[in-house]
Amino acid sequence: MTTAERPLPAQQHVGAARKAEGFATPKQDKAPQCARMLPRxxxxxxxxxxxxxxxLRMSAARQQEMRRSDSIAWRPDVLGPTNITDAATESPAERQLRLDPLQTTVxxxxxxxxxxxxxxxxxxxxxxxxxxxxxxxxxxxxxxxxxxxxxxxxxxxxxxxxxxxxxxxxxxxxxxxxxxxxxxxxxxxxxxxxxxxxxxxxxxxxxxxxxxxxxxxxxxxxxxxxxxxxxxxxxxxxxxxxxxxxxxxxxxxxxxxxxxxxxxxxxxxxxxxxxxxxxxxxxxxxxxxxxxxxxxxxxxxxxxxxGAPAAYKRMRAGFEDPGMMENPVESIGAKVAGNFGDEVTAVLANSPGALQLLPSDSYGNGWLRVTHNGRDLEVWPKQGDPYNEIYKIRGKWYSLFLEEWINPSGLPPQDGGGTFERACEFLDEAMIFHRRIxxxxxxxxxxxxxxxxxxxxxxEVIWTIDKNCADPAGWKDWPIITDTKQGTVQLVRWDPIIPNKALHPFVDRIPKPVHATILPPSTPxxxxxxxxxxxxxxxxxxxxxxxxxxxxxxxxxxxxxxxxxxxxxxxxxxxxxxxxxxxxxxxxx
The missing domain is CATH 3.40.50.1820 (Alpha/Beta hydrolase fold, catalytic domain)
Structure with a gap:
């Protein structure tokens, strides 16, 4: 026989805040039945x-298109029947399809x-x-x-x-x-x-x-x-x-x-x-x-x-991965979100909300820099307009958008396929949103x-050009040879100086590889x-x-x-x- 209190839950009831109902017990049970009524x-x-x-969950149409056994688009606690490793090794095209703002809901x-x-x-x-x-x-x-x-x-x-x-x-x-x-x-x-x-x-x-x-x-x-x-x-x-x-x-x-x-x-x-x-x-x-x-x-x-310059960095170099030993939750998130720039760009360049995390005009000037031997070659923005001074710059090795990374799925525009022009429209939307709030x-x-x-x-995000490049003249127009997609690009530097002109009488310029690297973060x-x-x-x-x-x-x-x-x-x-x-x-x- 016990005299301990038996708590009665107070249930919601039409027309009243709460209603509690007791229940019959054997005579030997002397425990009082008590209900705690919540304040009004x-x-x-x-x-x-x-x-x-x-x-997020994906639409039935997208689930069928991707031949997925479930409709999970994003659920970091449990990524459906596919495990973390499978999700982390998805191609940029698969990530773009899975995380499409037009085909997902909460x-x-x-x-x-x-x-x-x-x-x-x-x-x-x-x-x-x-x-x-x-x-x-x-x-x-x-x-x-x-x-x-x-x-x-x-x-x-x-x-x-x-x-x-x-x-x-x-x-x-x-x-x-x-x-x-x-x-x-x-x-x-x-x-x-x-x-x-x-x-x-x-x-x-x-x-x-x-x-x-x-x-x-x-x-x-x-x-x-x-x-x-x-x-x-x-x-x-x-x-x-x-x-x-x-x-x-x-x-x-x-x-x-x-x-x-x-x-x-x-x-x-x-x-x-x-x-x-x-x-x-x-x-x-x-x-x-x-x-x-x-x-x-x-x-x-x-x-x-x-906003945060990390948004720019991640679209060019992927999410920071602290490692499973140091921070397993963050490491899993980085792998699934994308350790490489092309994986991240495939999602964020097609996502209006994500692009609103880029630094706004209120962030101020000079947060994107290109340096050589400790000297700034250029800093942006200068006029307080990162949208046109940085984000919409097209075809440069330091551009926010590398166009070949925007639409890896190959979807046509009418079906939500990404284009540089559409990404710029999202940037215009981001600018309006930033200024309103x-x-x-x-x-x-x-x-x-x-x-x-x-x-x-x-x-700030700092690209630094190799010190072994004696003369960085013309650096803005150097084309990319290779890209690690994690913050280092190999560029072609066309050198107008010919060291042995007699051996190369018909050569005007000799290409020399140069590397540019995003420096680690350094501010509080x-x-x-x-x-x-x-x-x-x-x-x-x-x-x-x-x-x-x-x-x-x-x-x-x-x-x-x-x-x-x-x-x-x-x-x-x-x-x-x-x-x-x-x-x-x-x-x-």
Whole structure:
């Protein structure tokens, strides 16, 4: 015989926030059946991942064309029946077809669909840690009709739409911490890393001084309110402006559904990673998401605020691969995304969204350089126009687009086949997008990012010509002989000086091979986004707080304790601005 409490899950019910039902037990069972009713107020947290952080599926037509056994286009947690090695050895043509923005959509969870296509089988990447605690995401008892597990409830929140090995820890951390703040009137021990801590511990920039969060402030935010954590994937191949329009509809639907269920939900808080920050800014722009009144605030993590030169470097030299021993998650991502320039160009040159990660005109001048013997031969942009001064330059060995890499699949233009002209149209779209959101930041914005001198990033891209080339005259017009596709090109230097004219009376010029190489990154950042781009947020004057941090790599930023602490602090500060219509209730957490 036991007297332990038997928890009863409170189920959603038409016309009421929650409804709990007890069940019959043997007389010997004296355990009380207790249901914890959630407060009426709800403030959803919407997480937006970075580029390649959302899982995509391909159309049935493209799946058939590629003769694939499944429709997975991008799912770094599990790449379908083909393993990582197979995906990493795909040809550029296969990558272009698999990651076509016109033939892909977000892989959204649908419990009513086939398990291996849209249901639990497909979203098996979601796994709940043993120590995870949330009053919302718990297994239903066996007696509940249409019972769901905690994992299924998390999948319904979109957790399976994103790269879970990278973001799952954050999602669980936010869900657990925000809904477990106090117990029997005392603050839970896990909040001691945030409450009462000087924000300078997490590298808060002194130009925006922050006060430590108090217990009373946290209690006031948490009392009578709960925080449902969602993850919304988006098609990172498409324009971020288009993604914002789609995400805006999902946010509106989420708010409407919660209100129809008997809760009071007026606004949401957005938490972003990397490229998701651009989508978040577009969400509040009237020409894209137009949700400025329904977003209470935004927390930006490692956002390339004005783009990153790494996007140029990767289209010419592939993704940086740290190696399986140093960082297996990043190494797998690099191999699958493309270790070689032609593999990356085949995808990014045909992707409006990806091209929006290139440095914008707000990034400034002089970030692309060609040097010889330590001297600049040329730097671009000069006039603040990278679109025409760099990206659209055609037929040069230092061009962004090597045209033979754009359309390896050979698809005709009417079927989505890439051309130089179409890529330039995408660049025009990127320019318009960049300029529209250049000064668009939520009035209640917070940010954290890497400004680490030990985490070298491409703040600029430098091509250096061999020192053994005595005279680099005419270097702009040298043709490529060979290209490693990883940052070194062999060029033909036509030398007008003939060393032995008597032996070669009819030769005007003698070709000599010269190498040009992209130098390693050398500026502070997080190994992907340079501080120069992230600091645009600090210089904008639009943020409540900025945390300039060290110690983490870009993709893994939300695994860092200081980044998580800064995020929780920022969320609570944003939540303090919430206004409610309903009478304050006692928190159940």
């Amino acid at each position: 107020r709800v403030l959803p947290i919407i997480f937006l991942p970075g580029i390649m952080g959302s899982n 892989d959204i969870y649908d419990p009513s669909g086939p398990p291996e296509v849209s249901g639990d089988g497909r979203h098996s990447n979601v796994e709940i840690d043993k120590g995870f605690r949330s009053p919302l995401l718990v297994d239903d008892p066996i007696i509940v009709k249409n019972r769901r597990s905690a994992v299924q409830k998390a999948r319904a929140r979109g957790w399976g739409e994103v790269f879970f090995k990278s973001y799952g820890e954050l999602l669980q951390h936010l869900e657990s911490r925000l809904n477990s703040t106090f117990f029997e009137g005392k603050i839970r021990p896990e909040w001691r890393d945030v409450v009462g801590v000087d924000p300078q511990v997490w590298s808060a920039d002194p130009s925006l001084p922050q006060k430590a969060l108090t217990e009373d402030e946290l209690k006031k935010v948490a009392t009578g309110c709960w925080f449902a954590v969602y993850a919304f994937g988006y098609n990172w191949l498409q324009s971020n402006g288009d993604s914002a329009k789609i995400i805006a509809k999902r946010i509106n639907q989420t708010i409407d559904d919660l209100n129809k269920s008997g809760y009071e939900c007026n606004q949401v808080i957005i938490v972003t990673h990397s490229m998701g920050g651009l989508v978040g800014r577009a969400l509040i722009h009237p020409q894209f998401g137009n949700l400025q009144d329904k977003i209470l605030g935004i927390v930006h993590g490692v956002m390339p605020a004005v 250049s000064k668009t930041f939520h009035s209640n914005s917070y940010a954290h990012y890497g400004a680490d001198r030990a985490r070298h990033s491409f703040g 950042g997080d190994q992907t986004v340079p501080a120069r781009s992230a600091d645009y947020q600090l210089l904008s004057g639009a943020f409540k707080a900025i945390f300039r941090q060290t110690g983490y790599e870009h993709q893994s930023s939300y695994k860092d304790p200081r980044a998580i602490a800064a995020t929780l602090y920022s969320i609570v500060r944003i939540a303090q601005k919430a206004t409610w219509r309903s009478v304050e209730e006692r928190s159940c957490v």
